[in-house]
Amino acid sequence: MTNKYMYFIANWKMFGDLRTLNSLDSVIKFSKNNKNSKFRIVYCPPNTLIRPLSKRLKKTNLEVGAQNCHENENYGAYTGHVNSKMLKNVGAKYVILGHSENRQSGETDKLINLKIKSAIKSNLKVIFCIGETLSEKRKKRTNKVLAQQITSGLKSIKNTSNIIIAYEPVWSIGTGLIPKPNDLSNSISFIKSKFRKKTPKVLYGGSVNNKNITEIKDINVIDGFLIGGASQSSKKFIDIIKKTFN
Ligand code: PGA
Numbered sequence: 001m002t003n004k005y006m007y008f009i010a011n012w013k014m015f016g017d018l019r020t021l022n023s024l025d026s027v028i029k030f031s032k033n034n035k036n037s038k039f040r041i042v043y044c045p046p047n048t049l050i051r052p053l054s055k056r057l058k059k060t061n062l063e064v065g066a067q068n069c070h071e072n073e074n075y076g077a078y079t080g081h082v083n084s085k086m087l088k089n090v091g092a093k094y095v096i097l098g099h100s101e102n103r104q105s106g107e108t109d110k111l112i113n114l115k116i117k118s119a120i121k122s123n124l125k126v127i128f129c130i131g132e133t134l135s136e137k138r139k140k141r142t143n144k145v146l147a148q149q150i151t152s153g154l155k156s157i158k159n160t161s162n163i164i165i166a167y168e169p170v171w172s173i174g175t176g177l178i179p180k181p182n183d184l185s186n187s188i189s190f191i192k193s194k195f196r197k198k199t200p201k202v203l204y205g206g207s208v209n210n211k212n213i214t215e216i217k218d219i220n221v222i223d224g225f226l227i228g229g230a231s232q233s234s235k236k237f238i239d240i241i242k243k244t245f246n
Contacts, residue, residue: 005038007164007203007224008241009127010231011067011096012045021049021056026234030241031061039241040224042094043231044127047082054091065094065127068102071114073121084115084122095119096226098129098153100170109152116153116163125162127226128153129205130191134171142169143190150194165191165202166226172206174229179206181219188221210239217244 024043031041044065045053054064070081087095097119098112107115112128119126130149132142146167154160167187172178179187184204192199204216205226216222225244230236 004220004223005040006222006244007040007042007201008237008244009042009065009094009096009166009203009205009224009226010044010237011099011205011226011228012043012049012232013067013101013228014046015232016045016049018049018052020232021053023234024053024056024062027238028057028060028062030238035061037245039245041241044094044096047087050087050092051090063093064091065096065125066092067096067099069095069097069115069119069124071111071118073118084119084124088122088124092124094125094127094164096127096129096166098149100129100131100168100173104170109149112153113155113157116157120157120159120162123162125164127164127166127203129166129168129226131168131170131172131206137169137171142187146187146191147194150191160195160200161198163200164223165200166205167191167202168205168226174207176207178208178212178216181216184216185219185221188219192221208240210236210243213240213243 042063042065044067066087069084073084097115116126130146132145136145188202191202201223203224203226204222208225208227209230
């Protein structure tokens, strides 16, 4: 059983509409009934739901985040984009950056670094995703990849107090596969070892569900979970939190 403060971050990806928000009533109730428990819940819905969700969560302990932002925190002629200032303005407190689904569609380390800087300027907390692909894992390059993603993504960022790292092996996202507990513990410890001053919170993400949570919840270097698919079911999400503390 863990006794420390844990993050449970829901990444809804491109799912959810106004009606979906009703399903969060049970999570709100759960959080109210467990006020003294050591968890922090953050919902990262699509941008279309940030405002209505933040209104709905106003008097609760739940917080709202976004899933990406443009690298320019100022307004500009960027059709289809939203910047960190705009996200903050509608109620987001966090933003997920560097997610592998966005890396795969062309986001470079350099671009991610600019996005992180813009988010920090707008006073958003950053959930910075890193992780190796299956072929990198097979070539035993995991640590090399993680170190490189951290160095490039956080280049010339001195104050990392608003950064949370999410270790998400690309091969584990949406596949039902999770790392072996020992490998996971080593990777998270390795990530933490890269920070000399203040060690950030490091979460694990990738196929976390209400069954496999029991295999990884006791890895004491983990500070929480970034949950995709399973976070769309409030029942499963609550179950994951309950089991983490059991
Ligand atoms: P998953 O997604 O839990 O559905 O694997 C996690 C993520 O992409 O953040």
